[in-house]
Amino acid sequence: MELFKSTNFxxxxxxxxxxxxxxxxxxxxxxxxxxxxxxxxGIDFKGGALMSVKFAEKPDLQKIRAAMNAKIKGENTVxxxxxxxxxxxxxxxxxxxxxxxxNLNRKAMEDVLATTFGQPGNGxxxxxxxxxxxxxxxxxxxxxxxxxxMSEPQLQALVHNLLEFRDTPPxxxxxxxxxxxxxxxxxxxxxxxxxxxxxxxxxxxxxxTQMVGPKVGAELRNKAVYxxxxxxxxxxxxxxxxxxxxxxxxxxxxxxxxxxxxIGLFSIFREEISMTVIAALLTLVGYSMNDTIxxxxxxxxxxxxxxxEPLESLMNKSINQTLSRTIMTSGLTFLxxxxxxxxxxxxxxxxxxxxxxxxxVGTYSSVFIACPIVLFWHNYADTRRKVAPVxxxxxxxxxxxxxxxxxxx
Amino acid sequence: MKTNxxxxxxxIAVTILLCVFGIIGIPKSGAELKENxxxxxxxxxxxxxxxHLVMQVQVQDAVKADAEQTGERLKEDLxxxxxxxxxxxxNEVGRVEDADKIALTIKGINPSQTSAFRAxxxxxxxxxxxxxQNSTDYTMQLKPTDLLELxxxxxxxxxxxxxxxxxxxxxxxxxxxxxxxxxxxYQILIQLPGVDDPAxxxxxxxxxxxxxxxEVKDGPYASRDEGIAKHGGILPLGTKLxxxxxxxxxxxxxxxLVGKTAVVSGREMRNxxxxxxxxxxxxxxFNLSQDGGKRFGRFTEANIGNRLAVVxxxxxxxxxxIQARIEDSGRITGLGTEDEAVDLSRYLRSGSLPxxxxxxxxxxxxxxxGADSIxxxxxxxxxxxxxxxxxxxxxxxxxxxxxxxxxxxxxVVLLAAVSxxxxxxxxxxxxxIILTIGMAVDSNVLIFERIREELRTGKSVIAAVDAGxxxxxxxxxxxxxTTVVSCAFLFLFGEGPVRGFAVxxxxxxxxxxxxxxxxxxxxFDYELSGRRQLTELSI
Numbered sequence: 001m002e003l004f005k006s007t008n009f010x011x012x013x014x015x016x017x018x019x020x021x022x023x024x025x026x027x028x029x030x031x032x033x034x035x036x037x038x039x040x041x042g043i044d045f046k047g048g049a050l051m052s053v054k055f056a057e058k059p060d061l062q063k064i065r066a067a068m069n070a071k072i073k074g075e076n077t078v079x080x081x082x083x084x085x086x087x088x089x090x091x092x093x094x095x096x097x098x099x100x101x102x103n104l105n106r107k108a109m110e111d112v113l114a115t116t117f118g119q120p121g122n123g124x125x126x127x128x129x130x131x132x133x134x135x136x137x138x139x140x141x142x143x144x145x146x147x148x149x150m151s152e153p154q155l156q157a158l159v160h161n162l163l164e165f166r167d168t169p170p171x172x173x174x175x176x177x178x179x180x181x182x183x184x185x186x187x188x189x190x191x192x193x194x195x196x197x198x199x200x201x202x203x204x205x206x207x208x209t210q211m212v213g214p215k216v217g218a219e220l221r222n223k224a225v226y227x228x229x230x231x232x233x234x235x236x237x238x239x240x241x242x243x244x245x246x247x248x249x250x251x252x253x254x255x256x257x258x259x260x261x262x263i264g265l266f267s268i269f270r271e272e273i274s275m276t277v278i279a280a281l282l283t284l285v286g287y288s289m290n291d292t293i294x295x296x297x298x299x300x301x302x303x304x305x306x307x308x309e310p311l312e313s314l315m316n317k318s319i320n321q322t323l324s325r326t327i328m329t330s331g332l333t334f335l336x337x338x339x340x341x342x343x344x345x346x347x348x349x350x351x352x353x354x355x356x357x358x359x360x361v362g363t364y365s366s367v368f369i370a371c372p373i374v375l376f377w378h379n380y381a382d383t384r385r386k387v388a389p390v391x392x393x394x395x396x397x398x399x400x401x402x403x404x405x406x407x408x409x
Numbered sequence: 410m411k412t413n414x415x416x417x418x419x420x421i422a423v424t425i426l427l428c429v430f431g432i433i434g435i436p437k438s439g440a441e442l443k444e445n446x447x448x449x450x451x452x453x454x455x456x457x458x459x460x461h462l463v464m465q466v467q468v469q470d471a472v473k474a475d476a477e478q479t480g481e482r483l484k485e486d487l488x489x490x491x492x493x494x495x496x497x498x499x500n501e502v503g504r505v506e507d508a509d510k511i512a513l514t515i516k517g518i519n520p521s522q523t524s525a526f527r528a529x530x531x532x533x534x535x536x537x538x539x540x541x542q543n544s545t546d547y548t549m550q551l552k553p554t555d556l557l558e559l560x561x562x563x564x565x566x567x568x569x570x571x572x573x574x575x576x577x578x579x580x581x582x583x584x585x586x587x588x589x590x591x592x593x594x595y596q597i598l599i600q601l602p603g604v605d606d607p608a609x610x611x612x613x614x615x616x617x618x619x620x621x622x623x624e625v626k627d628g629p630y631a632s633r634d635e636g637i638a639k640h641g642g643i644l645p646l647g648t649k650l651x652x653x654x655x656x657x658x659x660x661x662x663x664x665x666l667v668g669k670t671a672v673v674s675g676r677e678m679r680n681x682x683x684x685x686x687x688x689x690x691x692x693x694x695f696n697l698s699q700d701g702g703k704r705f706g707r708f709t710e711a712n713i714g715n716r717l718a719v720v721x722x723x724x725x726x727x728x729x730x731i732q733a734r735i736e737d738s739g740r741i742t743g744l745g746t747e748d749e750a751v752d753l754s755r756y757l758r759s760g761s762l763p764x765x766x767x768x769x770x771x772x773x774x775x776x777x778x779g780a781d782s783i784x785x786x787x788x789x790x791x792x793x794x795x796x797x798x799x800x801x802x803x804x805x806x807x808x809x810x811x812x813x814x815x816x817x818x819x820x821v822v823l824l825a826a827v828s829x830x831x832x833x834x835x836x837x838x839x840x841x842i843i844l845t846i847g848m849a850v851d852s853n854v855l856i857f858e859r860i861r862e863e864l865r866t867g868k869s870v871i872a873a874v875d876a877g878x879x880x881x882x883x884x885x886x887x888x889x890x891t892t893v894v895s896c897a898f899l900f901l902f903g904e905g906p907v908r909g910f911a912v913x914x915x916x917x918x919x920x921x922x923x924x925x926x927x928x929x930x931x932x933f934d935y936e937l938s939g940r941r942q943l944t945e946l947s948i
Contacts, residue, residue, distance in 0.1 A: 002861065052778070099465070102768045131604070166777070169784060173777030207778040211771040216463060219594075220904060227903035231895035238894045242887055279837035279910050282899065283844045286914070289895070290848055290888045294855065297884040325851070325858040332800055332854075333847040336793030340843070343792055345785030347455070347778070351840065 004324040011319045011367055012312050012375060018368035022257060029264010036267060042274030042350075045221040047214030048096045049105045052081070052346075053113065055088040056176050056203040067112045068092065072105065081346055089207070089346065099213035106211060118202040127199040128166070128174055129206055135159050135199075142198050148190035158186050162195075173205035224278045228285070232256065235289060243296055250373035251292040254365040258288045262357045271350055280351045284358025287333065291326065292366040298322050299371075311378055315371050330363040414938060417931045424923070425818065428825035449828035453835030453909075456783055458776035459602040463588055463769045464571075466595045469508035470764035471563040472556065473499055476513045478679075479534060479549065481699045483515070486529050492522050495545075505595055508560060513537075513549040520544045564595050566763045571599065573755060589904075596769060603776065620675030620757065624708075625716035625728060628665035629653065636664045654724040665725055667718050672708050677701025681757035683750035691750040692742040695757050702737025710734040719756065726756045786839065797850060805857050807947030811932050812853035815924040819849045822920035823913070830916075837906040838913040845917025848888065852925035856881040857948055870946045874933050878926065885926065889918050 033039055043050045061078050068076040074095050081089040092112075094105050114120045125138045136159045143150055150158065165184045166175050178196055181187060212220075232252050240248035259281055266273060298318040306314055319326075337359060341352035432449055436442035454461050476499045487494055495517020502510055518526050526547075530539045536555040540548050551559065564587060572585045588598035626648050630636040636650045637643075644650065644666065653663035681695035697705055709731050719727040719741075729741045744750045797816070802809040823842060827834055860877030868876065892914065899911040 006865075054777075099767060099769055102771060106771070163776075167775070167780055168777075169781060171777075172781055173775060205777065206775060208774040209772070211768075213769040216769045223902065223904045224907055227899050227901075227907055230902050231898040234894045234898045235891050238891050275906050276836050276840070279840040279906060282907065282910055283840045286844050286892050286895065287847055289891055290851060293888045293891055294851075294884055297887055301880070321862070322858075324861075325854045328804065328854045328858070329847070329851040332797045332850045335796040335800065336843060336846065339793035339796060340789045343785055343789040345782055345789075347782045347836065348786065348789070351836065355843070 002324070004327060007320045007323055008316075009320060009323075010316055012316050012371060015368050015372045018364060019372065022261070022365070022369060025261050026257070026264060029261060029267055032264060032267040036270075039263060040267060040270065040272050041217075041221070042272040042277070043093065043096075043210055043212050043217070044275040045217050045224075045273065046095075047212050047217035048093055049102075049109065049209070049211045050091060050093045051109050051209050052207040053090050053092065054172065054174055054205045054207055055090065055117075056174055058088055059090060059117070059204070061090065063116055064090065064092065064112065067116045068094070068109075071108050071112050096211070096214060099215060102211050102213060106209060109209075110206070113204060113206070114202070117204050119200050122200065124200045125198055126202045127195070128202050128204065130163075130199075132159050132163055135163065138198055139194060142194050143191065146190055146194045146197075148188070148194060154186075158191065161185055162187075173207065174203075175201055176203070177201070220275065224275075228259075228278075228282065231282075232285070239293070239296070243300060246374050246377045247296050250370040250377075251289060251296065253373055254292055254370035255285050255288045255362075257369050258284060258358060258361045258365050261361050262354055265357045266350075266354070269353070271353055274350055276348075277350045277354050280354035280358070283355060284362055287359065288362030288365060291329070291363055292370045294325065295319060295322055295366050295371065296374075299374075312375055315375060319367055319371065326363060326366075330359060334359050414931065414934055417927070418935070421928055421931060425821070428821050431825035431828045432821070450824055451827075451831070451833050452783070453833045453838070454600055454602060454772070455774060455836045456786070456834065457602055458774045458778065458780070459600065460604045461770070461772040462599040462601075463771075464597045464599060464766040465505065465769045466564050466567045466597060467765045467767065468505055468560045468563045468595045469502050469511060471559060472508045472511045472551065473502070474763075475551065475559060476511055476549075478698060479537065480513050483513075483530070483534070483549075486533055487526070490525060490529055492518065492526050492529065494518055509556065511550070514542075514546070515549065516546045518545050518547065560595060563763045564597065567766060568597055569755065570762050571597065571766070575599070575601070597766065604773075620678060621671035621720045622673040622705075623671050623718050623720055624668040624712065625718045626666040626668060628667075629663040631664075632662055633664055636666060640666070651718075651720060651723055651725055653728075654721070654726050663725075665718060665728065667720070667725075671720075672717070673697060673701045673705050678757055681754040683747065683754045686740070686742055690742060691744040691747055692740050693744065693750050693753045693757065694738065694740045695754070697737045697739075699737060705739070706734055706736040709739075719753070721756050727753050782836075794846075797846075801850075801853070805948055808857055808860075808933075811929045812850070812857070812925075814932065815853060815929045816846065816849055818928060819845065819917065819920050819924040822924065823917050826916040826920070827913070832912065833909075834913075835906065835909050837910040841910045841913030842917060844914055845921060848892070848918065849921045849925055851888070852881070852885050852921060853929065855884055856925070856929065860946070860948055864946065864948070871937050874930075874937065874946070878930050878933075882926065885922065889922060892918060 061080060065076070065078045068078060072094050074097070076095075077091070077093040079091055081091050092109060094109070096102070096105060114126070118126055125134065127135070130138070136155060139159065140155060143155070161184050162181065165171070165181065167173050171180070175181065178192065178201065181195065182192065232255065235255075236248040236252045238248075239251050262281065262284065263273065266277070271277075295318060298321055299315055302309070302314050302318050302321075306317070309317070334356075337352055337355040340348055341356050344352050432446060433442050434445040434449070436445055480497050480499060484494075484497060494515055497513065497515050499513050500511060502508065523544075527539065530537065530549065534549065536552050537549045538552055540550070542548060550556075568585050568587065572583070575583050575585065582602045584598070584600040586598055588594070588596040626645070627639070628636065630639065630650075633650055633652075647669045648666050649669050650664050650666055653665065677698040677700060679696040679698055681693055683691065683693050686692050713731050713733065716728055716730050718725045719729075727741060729743075741753065744753065794816075798813050801812045801816075805812060820842075823845065826832070827838075832838075856877055859881045860873050863873035863876045863880075864870070896911040896915045900908050900915075903911065
């Protein structure tokens with residue numbers, strides 16, 4: 001099966017609509033960023049606290065918000081997390097101006113949840129939000145009192161089994177009825193009664209807590225940005241060495257363009273830039289660069305064979321020759337990423353979103369950004385040469401045009 | 410040609426075997442296979458659940474303590490030499506960055522005694538620089554090299570201490586290491602897989618001075634009850650019963666009655682190291698601060714022949730008999746083995762943190778989220794790979810099999826590398842794997858498209874395959890080297906997750922050159938060998 005056999009599209013003739021579209025997207029992205037007062041960083045980069053909580057039923061966000069604002073000063077966010085297979089998940093965030101607040105904020109957030117949804121007054125342990133150690137210490141003596149004495153290893157095994165049962169899907173951390181626990185290995189009526197006596201089941205489960213001090217946040221951000229910029233510079237130098245400097249510049253501008261547009265899209269869709277998103281941006285940089293180099297490589301090869309061909313049509317031919325591979329590779333990679341976006345769950349959400357945007361933008365930028373830059377430069381260099389004062393024996397125009405591109409092997 | 414092919418097949422077979430061994434070992438059953446797999450491919454905290462803490466070591470505390478100690482010693486030296494002074498103090502700094510500004514200021518030295526004063530300082534405190542502010546006032550600051558050493562030593566000791574305390578929690582896996590790009594940030598990264606209760610861990614890490622040296626009143630007893638019974642059911646005033654930390658499994662319980670107030674606390678412990686005495690018996694020598702030394706001297710003088718207990722976290726780690734007056738440096742002799750001496754010195758050192766630590770970052774991922782992430786990640790990964798495999802097989806028919814084999818082998822090599830390098834698979838690492846798979850697919854596509862083009866020009870199958878691989882080779886080199894160059898920079902200048910991404914990607918790319926080019930070409934050559942007249946290729 002072959003889909004693109006000897007195509008002959010005039011890509012570079014139709015570059016303007018795409019360049020304009022790119023500009024529009026970039027401007028729209030920038031506009032959105034400006035309107036929202038800067039890039040929306042996740043707590044990884046700006047510092048803050050974030051708690052992901054899973055509820056048994058749809059929670060009243062307003063209630064959480066009110067409780068949070070009463071307890072913690074400053075900007076608090078409470079939003080429902082809308083994922084395909086993550087119902088009733090809420091993210092609660094606070095800002096953090098100082099490292100010293102790290103402990104306070106965590107405690108305050110836990111308190112808000114406990115007072116709003118739990119039963120803090122009854123003196124029992126919240127089974128859905130306890131750690132192994134907590135449950136172990138809570139059960140040890142009551143079990144002995146209730147006539148179910150257990151050795152330490154037995155008790156440890158029991159606690160381990162109970163919490164493992166709680167944490168595996170479909171419960172994923174949320175047990176709604178003690179009866180569910182009857183299928184846990186090693187449990188008996190005595191243990192069950194002790195559990196009911198000592199614990200209660202709150203209708204929520206804290207999935208994860210992240211707290212980043214503002215200093216660390218700024219440090220992480222700077223390092224990620226600098227590392228990426230150095231990496232881009234490194235690639236520019238290598239491509240300049242293998243091809244010509246303008247090819248390196250074209251490729252790096254194209255990749256930079258992809259990153260900008262993706263960040264803009266993140267702002268438009270109100271997605272946060274977190275550390276995992278940075279990993280995704282790095283992935284798309286690598287991907288887009290790869291795509292560009294494949295086309296450049298073909299151009300270099302054709303420059304050796306088709307010496308009389310004007311550069312624009314030579315580039316068109318090269319893009320057409322590699323079109324089949326471009327479509328295949330992008331299509332296949334896109335399949336993987338789309339699968340990740342659809343099935344990957346909330347943790348991979350920002351990550352796969354960046355890749356979905358990045359692959360689309362990265363593929364067309366190789367054709368419509370990187371190539372035109374090289375073309376523009378060569379045309380510009382040619383006209384300069386033509387206009388330049390004619391010496392005794394003026395070189396033929398086409399030879400003059402070709403000479404710089406011949407420089408590469 | 411034939412021998413060349415055999416040679417290549419051997420290389421490939423050996424590599425596959427080594428990789429598979431690296432991932433699953435030699436399992437005897439299905440359960441063991443699963444167990445080996447999860448043991449070799451270790452998942453990061455973001456996927457498995459656990460606690461990740463970044464703590465700031467307030468190194469200025471240690472610098473200040475050193476300056477204060479120097480001040481105390483200097484006061485005594487000056488007294489001996491009859492050099493008068495007005496005041497002596499150390500300035501307070503709040504931030505780690507200002508540790509270099511800590512100085513001991515000495516005011517009011519009589520100008521006539523300047524040379525005597527200078528002589529004392531340069532002789533007794535060679536690691537300090539003396540600067541005259543005016544004719545009577547001076548400041549003393551640690552030399553830059555000594556300051557740097559003190560700061561990095563403080564971080565090392567904090568890491569030791571925190572590591573020991575976490576050991577007390579009985580966690581199988583933990584990692585405590587310096588964090589930050591250069592050693593100038595003085596941060597510690599603590600990773601506790603499976604612990605989703607960071608409050609408890611942090612409490613343990615942050616608690617100061619849990620080491621005490623106390624007087625032993627009586628004991629040992631075989632149990633707590635026996636100890637209480639010996640004293641008629643009521644413990645004497647100002648005493649408590651504590652247990653000896655179990656050494657081996659065979660030892661029974663040992664309880665001692667000790668004084669409630671410590672003679673010396675961990676705050677006063679300056680250093681401790683293992684060594685051997687003149688009879689080559691193992692011992693641990695230790696140093697106390699000036700204050701602690703004085704108190705210890707008075708106490709030991711009055712209690713020669715009595716016993717002392719080294720108590721860590723309310724458990725006795727060692728009991729020793731006082732043989733002589735001990736001031737600021739002493740030895741605990743008669744230890745059984747080198748291990749015992751090393752352990753004891755570690756306990757003594759770890760008793761107090763050399764500087765306070767404060768949290769800079771804290772993340773805890775519950776095991777349920779980790780389980781969900783893995784579950785969903787695996788489903789997504791399998792769905793994506795399946796889609797790629799099906800598309801490759803439809804589009805490239807028989808040759809697609811080559812690509813699929815290369816792809817699978819690439820993943821196997823990558824996982825084996827993760828296992829052999831004891832790397833940890835995190836989310837950004839998976840990002841690296843996804844890009845690797847993308848580029849592996851791309852290499853195959855590049856080669857196949859090239860072969861098709863060559864076939865179209867009317868070349869024979871063998872010539873077309875050779876030309877296809879040959880021409881695609883330089884493109885593959887360019888794309889791969891560019892990415893490796895960028896990874897080198899990401900690794901050099903990036904932090905944690907960014908580095909993880911770079912490492913997996915580089916490994917994946919190297920694996921890809923092997924699988925997509927070397928292995929794939931070998932399979933083609935094998936299929937085409939001895940069939941020179943072949944005119945059609947399923948591609």
